[in-house]
Amino acid sequence: MKVSARSDTAQAAPLPVDLADGVFPAGCPSRTVLDHVTSKWGVLILLALSEGEQRWSDLRRRAEGISEKMLAQTLKTLERDGLVRRDAQPVIPPRVDYSLTDRGYELSALLVPLVAWAFENAEDIVNGQR
Amino acid sequence: MKVSARSDTAQAAPLPVDLADGVFPAGCPSRTVLDHVTSKWGVLILLALSEGEQRWSDLRRRAEGISEKMLAQTLKTLERDGLVRRDAQPVIPPRVDYSLTDRGYELSALLVPLVAWAFENAEDIVNGQR
DNA sequence: CCGCATCCAAGTTGATACTG
DNA sequence: CAGTATCAACTTGGATGCGG
Numbered sequence: 001m002k003v004s005a006r007s008d009t010a011q012a013a014p015l016p017v018d019l020a021d022g023v024f025p026a027g028c029p030s031r032t033v034l035d036h037v038t039s040k041w042g043v044l045i046l047l048a049l050s051e052g053e054q055r056w057s058d059l060r061r062r063a064e065g066i067s068e069k070m071l072a073q074t075l076k077t078l079e080r081d082g083l084v085r086r087d088a089q090p091v092i093p094p095r096v097d098y099s100l101t102d103r104g105y106e107l108s109a110l111l112v113p114l115v116a117w118a119f120e121n122a123e124d125i126v127n128g129q130r
Numbered sequence: 131m132k133v134s135a136r137s138d139t140a141q142a143a144p145l146p147v148d149l150a151d152g153v154f155p156a157g158c159p160s161r162t163v164l165d166h167v168t169s170k171w172g173v174l175i176l177l178a179l180s181e182g183e184q185r186w187s188d189l190r191r192r193a194e195g196i197s198e199k200m201l202a203q204t205l206k207t208l209e210r211d212g213l214v215r216r217d218a219q220p221v222i223p224p225r226v227d228y229s230l231t232d233r234g235y236e237l238s239a240l241l242v243p244l245v246a247w248a249f250e251n252a253e254d255i256v257n258g259q260r
Numbered sequence: 261c262c263g264c265a266t267c268c269a270a271g272t273t274g275a276t277a278c279t280g
Numbered sequence: 281c282a283g284t285a286t287c288a289a290c291t292t293g294g295a296t297g298c299g300g
Contacts, residue, residue: 019242019245019246019249022249023174023177023245023248023249024174024178024192024193024194025194026194026195028252029252029253029255029256030245030248030249032252032256033248033251033252033256034173034248035170037244037248038168038169038170038173038244039168040165040168043168044153044154047153048154062154063154064154064155064156065156080258081255081258082254082255082258083255103251106247107244107247107251110243110244110247111244112149113240114167114237114240114241114244115149115153115160115164116149117236117237117240118153118160118163118164118167119149119152119153119160121163121233121237122159122160122162122163123159124212125159125163125211125212125213125233126159126162128210128211128212
């Protein structure tokens with residue numbers, strides 16, 4: 001479905017003013033949050049956890065290609081942001097479960113359509129470039 | 131409308147199976163697309179352009195803190211991905227307008243709620259870490 | 261002047277090895 | 281199993297230069 005009236009350029013500005021003013025300044029907190037959330041691995045981890053609680057090794061396998069360092073770093077950041085909850089059980093061998101907080105779940109609900117879009121359009125996009 | 135979300139821990143898995151299988155593998159195209167789209171500056175540029183066509187210098191000012199190099203690079207990537215359209219006018223002084231393609235516009239529609247969420251939750255999140 | 265490619269310094273990421 | 285430490289590789293950004 002085409003939205004645009006002229007040629008094939010999309011216009012219209014459905015962007016709330018306060019949002020625009022709030023996100024673009026360099027030092028604003030939203031930049032930081034966005035960076036964490038849209039980081040290369042952040043998206044994958046949040047998405048994986050949206051399926052439910054998972055262990056470290058599950059996540060490592062799920063987010064194929066992630067290094068242990070980045071997994072640890074990503075999880076720590078998301079935990080500090082209050083999006084992911086860490087539940088370490090004092091057993092041998094150690095077992096740590098990760099899950100989304102309510103806020104993280106809220107976020108993942110917004111992430112899912114984005115990822116779905118990327119998935120659906122990926123082939124087209126990649127084919128388009130030679 | 132809220133889905134359910136229990137007291138403290140969010141569970142449930144609203145993630146389509148084919149999506150999950152499609153996004154997590156390392157070499158899949160969706161990863162690439164996601165990386166472009168969720169890159170540090172990609173989000174900001176797409177968001178800025180969702181307000182309508184803009185010139186290079188407008189974008190440079192809008193995405194505060196971006197370097198010329200990263201602006202050029204980001205725009206080129208998004209253009210190659212068919213999300214941004216570049217319109218160079220052969221005038222002196224030179225003038226180049228950037229705008230979203232239909233596909234880019236579609237994407238920005240998904241990005242806006244995400245950014246809005248980040249903006250609304252930013253303060254809470256940043257305050258939460260001591 | 262505006263748009264953008266190039267070079268070099270600095271920060272980020274990744275593979276491997278090692279500890280609790 | 282869950283993470284940390286270390287070093288090498290890649291990415292980012294800023295200054296500079298140059299064409300239109």
